Amino acid sequence: MTRQAPKQMEPDSAVYKTLLESTKAIPWKIDWATMKFAYVGPQIEALLGWAPESWVSVEDWAMRIHAEDREGVVNFCVAQSKAGVDHEADYRAITRDGEHVWIRDVVHVVRKPDGEVEALIGFMFDITERKKNEARLAELQKELEALSYRDGLTNVANRRMFDSALEVEWANAVRNRTPLSLFMIDIDYFKQYNDHYGHVEGDKALQLVANTLRAQMRRPTDICARYGGEEFVMLIPGFTEEQAERFAERLRTSVNDLAIAHAKSSVQEHMTISVGVCTMTPDQGSEGKTLLRIADSALYRAKKHGRNRIQSAS
Structure with missing residues (x-):
């Protein structure tokens, strides 16, 4: 009796896209040569108010970082990306209505076979509540220190x-x-x-x-x-x-x-x-x-x- 080899599963990009867009994390991809967004998850609009189609280039990303955080975060991310190093950065992102949300950006550098940077892909996480908790803990620590x-x-x-x-x-x-x-x-x-x-x-x-x-x-x-x-x-x-x-x-x-x-x-x-x-x-x-x-x-x-x-x- 001859056994049939199991059918190889074909990758289904629609499935991957559904999985990505059902998570709380916001996926994105930037083409390194053009410095333009190849993709931004639709979750971005619910979090920051900016529609996915408004994220055209890295300039849009940079200008939506809080002014006090912008220079340090942009310089760090650019330097790490040029060096081909995966990295992450915490910063305040400006919402469309002028408020801010704390973001943790986790970045993976995709390289070509010759080692040249091809793209950046990553996820944005909303860490606002975590930052609030950290601030409350820091304040409590100060109070305890003062009491001591x-x-x-x-x-x-x-x-x-x-x-x-x-x-x-x-x-x-x-x-x-x-x-x-x-x-x-x-x-x-x-x-x-x-x-x-x-x-x-x-x-x-x-x-x-x-x-x-x-x-x-x-x-x-x-x-x-x-x-x-x-x-x-x-x-x-x-x-x-x-x-x-x-x-x-x-x-x-x-x-x-x-x-x-x-x-x-x-x-x-x-x-x-x-x-x-x-x-x-x-x-x-x-x-x-x-x-x-x-x-x-x-x-x-x-x-x-x-x-x-x-x-x-x-």
Whole structure:
């Protein structure tokens, strides 16, 4: 019994065309010699509003790219195509009504047997929703990063942010040979305040003090941070020793003027602070921890000598 060989399937261009035009991706082809479109899928009109017959040459493609993206995308795609390299590009395409849609263009370079570029074929994908999600995630990441550097109760910088700022400002001061001042601030008898008035009132007092200290800052480079439970730290570049001492006194007075009742304080009937100050012009090879250590020592002396006072390291 003789078996008949199965019939070879003939390619059916109509089937291929139906498949291409039923996908969400938009197929296209450009003839390299003429730089004209040989084909654009009809899906293009639903997405961008431009009819397929309006896509005549690469000029039509280029002019329908957002002006901010156009030069970079066109130069990249032309260079990759000339080199015979398959590539892809993300860009904003202008719709017929003037809006824009994010497109990912995936391009395949077709070569002749001698290696010369014959055509470009590719697919356009609508990635607008993906770009929106990426933007939302990026914004969320910024918010999370900001939160990670902010004290949740007082809304000033936290210790992590202060440590980073000290490192940066110290390096700037070393490079520029300029002074840097650090203020260690402690609320006097805060444990007794908490014990007497309760933690809710204690939290409110911390917030008031933090806001008052922060209000004294004048420049973007100034930083106020919560360093511990009732301790705050401020970092101010550019002060002389005299200016730093006057600023410290202003901090002390500003909290004093809040007149927050403190029945358990041994120095006043209202809340007060003690401030340790250190101003240095750092040398190469020195560390910011030195500034912190000396200011902390000055704060210790301010507390030892009666509190509600400033103590300069000098």
